[in-house]
Amino acid sequence: MSIIVSIIVPCFNQAEYLGEALQSVMEQTYTHWECIIVNDGSTDKTESIAKKWLENDARLKYVYQENKGLSSARNFGIAKSQGKFILPLDADDKIASNYITMALEAFQEDANLKVVYCKAEKFGEEQGLWELPPFSLLDLARFNMIFCSGMFRKLDWKMIGGYDVNMKFGWEDWEFWISLLKNGGKVKCLEYTGFYYRVRKNSMVRHINLEEKKNSETYVTKKHIDFFISNYDILNKNRKQIELSFESKKFAFNLFTKTFFKFKLF
Incomplete structure (x- = not known):
């Protein structure tokens, strides 16, 4: 397969983890990828570490923007991408070596698929399988069961206007999947553990207060x-x-x- 997959890695003050994320990209069995590191106004060593990685492989690219949040950073990277398919990857997470290969095979087998994701595992402060409920559109109206690193077509991202930049306090993935799937399209979860989610004490989700959570939920409901x-x-x-x-x-x-x-x- 010669289809280009664009891996988008937003990074905001996560320089200490960036190397592990990029190493997991470098180990992919599928080789026709580009990886765009988006520095979202970091004040740590993100730029120097990212540029050092760029010396290793021409498929790695680096862009910078003033801090605008995760949704904006993903949109910025995707807009710069050349791939037909998009795979977001947060700078503190990792993907398994066969994930891209298996996701693309699923898309080739079923043209009606809009999202392909996989089984997940936690590491860091918590370890073990991440038990997520199976996908259904009905349950998506109640909670999110697809993590950020699901693969989708760039064309579909463009059709819905990308990630909503108003989602600054989390739940941006939930809103994105609703936008992408509410008018049709199939979803497949691979029977393969291909995503590793780092659990950190200082993660953004853990620091969201109840008012911010309520505001985000209200915004998504109204939209x-x-x-x-x-x-x-x-x-x-x-x-x-x-x-x-x-x-x-x-x-x-x-x-x-x-x-x-x-x-x-x-």
Whole structure:
């Protein structure tokens, strides 16, 4: 396969971890990739470390912008990319060597796929498998089950306007997947542990307060109100069907027991 995959690595004051992320990119069995390191206004050694890595491989590229947040940094990198497919990778995480190969094979097998991701594992402050629920559009209306490093087409990113730069306090991945998938498209989770999520004490998610979380959730709900309403209706319909089914079974059982055993259990 000669398809170019663009790996986008935003970095804000994560220089100490950047090398591990880039090393996992260098170890990919699929070789037709480019990796764009986006320095989002870091004040640490991100620039010097990134430029040192650039000496090792021409497929590595470096760009800089004033600090504008994770969504903006990803958009900036993707806009500079040449690939047909995009794989975001945070600067403190890692990917397994066969991840790109297996994701591309999945896209080739099913043209209706919009997102391909995989099983995940935690490392750092916590270790072990990251138990994520299986994907469903209905559950996506309630919570996010796809981590940031899912692969998608650059064309689809462009069609939805990219990552929402208003999402500055987390949940930008959740909003992006809703935008990408709410109007159709299939999702596949590979039966392969290809993503490694670093758990840190000082991660952004751990420092988000309840007010910021509430504001983010409110913003996403308002932006995608059509999506949430449609899934709320589906959820209510399913609930009513379950209740009706339960009531009919209860009635039938009561009738049976009343007729033959002269007592009721419900």
